[in-house]
Amino acid sequence: MSTARRIAHEFLERQGLTTIFGNPGSNELPFLAELPGSFRYVLGLHEGAVVGMADGYAQVTGRPVLVNLHAAAGSGNAMGALTNAVYSASPLVLTAGQQVRSVIGMEGMLSNVDAAQLMRPLVGWSGEPACAADVPRSLAQAVFEAQLRKRPTYLSVPYDDWGTEIDANAAAVLDREVRRGAAPSEQDLDWLAKQVTAAKNPALVLGGDIDAGGLFDRAVALAEHLALPTWGAPSPFRLSFPNRHRLSRGVLPAGIADISKAMEGHDLVLVLGAPVFRYHQHVPGPYLPEGARLVQVTGDAEAAARAPMGQALVADPGAVIEALLGLPARDGAEPDFVPNPEPAVSGDALHPEQVFAALRDTQPADTRYVVESTSTNAAWWRQMDLRHGGSYFFPASGGLGFGLPASVGVAMGDPGRPVVGVIGDGSANYGITALWTAAQYRVPVTFVILRNGSYGALRWFAGLLGTPDVPGTEIPGMDFTSIAAGYGVPATSVRELGELRAQLATASAGPRLIQVDTALTTPE
Incomplete structure (x- = not known):
């Protein structure tokens, strides 16, 4: 006889899911107890940031990753970030603690009422084990469904199940493999x-x-x-x-x-x-x-x-x-690359094109960029010269809060390539707690915050929709250098192009943040 927890831990270890991104609550502690030494628990301070980090990690590694959420409330906090993971086809395996079985029906505190329905229709599969003996099989299904569907899955587990002793049949999942072939005829x-x-x-x-x-x-x-x-x-x-x-x-x-x-x-x-x-x-x-x-x-x-x-x-x-590639080649010129145009300039602040040209000129060619600055899309593509796979990551469903956490996850998933997060000041606030995780785990990532005091993309849409007088598009008064320092990330603010280039050319072993005041631009 063994416990559901022990079999689950061994199954996850055999499947290579030994990095867990989470923000635990009381319901989750029984699962995390006796966690083997081969596991790494990456703590985030908000479930949205947790899922964003896991999304970046899964994208850069190409493998499923386990996410540990707290009951219904934590799952709800994660849903905005989950929309991005769905459309990036990230195989996240979301687990959430449930109240003990005897209390769920009476809706005791922290009960996840109808847990399997909570995350639908976002996830590809969701469930809750019918009994403790079904926990290892249900966990295996969540992992395999994520692999096969290339979509996040969700499993709610009553926390009194983890310590329950179950019969030997449950261990049959340890040797399971699921493969998929999709070759065209x-x-x-x-x-x-x-x-x-x-x-x-x-x-x-x-x-x-x-x-x-x-x-x-x-x-x-x-x-x-x-x-x-x-x-x-x-x-x-x-x-x-x-x-x-x-x-x-x-x-x-x-x-x-x-x-x-x-x-x-x-x-x-x-x-x-x-x-x-x-x-x-x-x-x-x-x-x-x-x-x-x-x-x-x-x-x-x-x-x-x-x-x-x-x-x-x-x-x-x-x-x-x-x-x-087996077809006859078509006539065409030899492959070459088109030079970038001169970056646009602005009188009162750096133009985003100047910032992106500085990144292009100072960062290694294989740098991975995590971008969440929607109002500067046109400037980005005009100035960047990206020639390697895995160089660009963007919130796949447009859900804000991806950039800072995903930068951390990407850097943790592949420390061998430099990572730069290019984040707008409006977007940064949605995932700001990722700075703490970056500091605590000494993640080597550079955050470049473009500060224009506005929701730039929203202003553009207001013009597109003929609603220029709407409120809520201005966000003045934020100092991300002070915020970053409070989380333990070294930070500096720059306003001049030479100073920006000098900062970008300086290497950093851990996280750092560079705040750049920029002019307002539009996505097109």
Whole structure:
């Protein structure tokens, strides 16, 4: 006989889920008791920051990661950050402590009423074990569902289950493995090859799944082999193609009519590793220009099913890329990179383009950037020169509070590459407690806070929607250097370009924060 806790710990250890991001409460303590020495518990001060850190960690490692939340209240705190993890397909395994079984029905304090329903429809699977003997199997299902669905899962466990002795059958989960194959058939590949070869002027659109699947370099090879003008899918959460590459046409806008206009002249739009499409601002019009066809290749069956147009092949994009690389090469110029334009300037503060040019010039080429400054998107893509996979991370669903925590998670997941978080002053407040975790764990990350005293993207939307007189768009009076110091992170404030470049060129073994006063800009 063994306890549910001991079997669960051993199962997690065998599966490699030994890093736990959490903010525990009383219901969670019985699970954390007797935690083996091989485990690392990363404490965050708010559940939103905890999930953001885990999201970044999962994205950079490509593996499931365990998140420990506190009952219903902590789960609720995590839901904003969870929206980003859903759309970045991060395999988070969320666990939450439940009240003891005898008290749940009478809704005692800290009972999670109808726990399995709480996180739906966000998570791919959620559950609560029917009895203590089912805890190890339920935990295994949560892990395997996250792997197979590429989506967060949620498991609520009554805390008196963990110490319960259960029979030997429960240990059968320890040796389980679940694998998935998604290779396209020869018939599918032949059909797709005919679509591409028959097209007179095909275009390529790449989504975040390309980078998340480790296919960045192969996608570049495909674009060069077939001489395909290449766009990033709208609202990218990862970098799918070098943004200064000769074949790069930038990121597609997020409006229906705008995408149609961008695709004018193309008779085939081949979309790899992206939904079709994640629109944002409402700009009505035809989905595609006249004469254009769309073919989507994705491993996400749900994304294929909900698309409003085109033909879809649900398959591993990597296998499709390799097949298309076998087609005859199209004529095209040798691959090269387009130089960046001179950065724009502003009279009263540094223009964001100047900040991004300074980052480009001072940081190593393989730096990972975690970006959460929506009002500076246009400036970012004009000035950055990103040529490596895994170089760019953005909140996949637009939920604020991703940037600071995800920067910590990315740096912890891969300490071998430099990490810079580029965060707007409005966004920073949603995940500010991540600074404490960065300080306590000595995480080597540079936070660059762009301070313009405004919700810049909101101001832009106010103009777009014809509502310029709305309140709540100004946020003056914040000093992030003082806030960072209070959390234990060294910080400095800069206003001059030379000072900024000098600060960025200085190495730091642990976390640091640089506050930069910047001029107001818009996303476009």
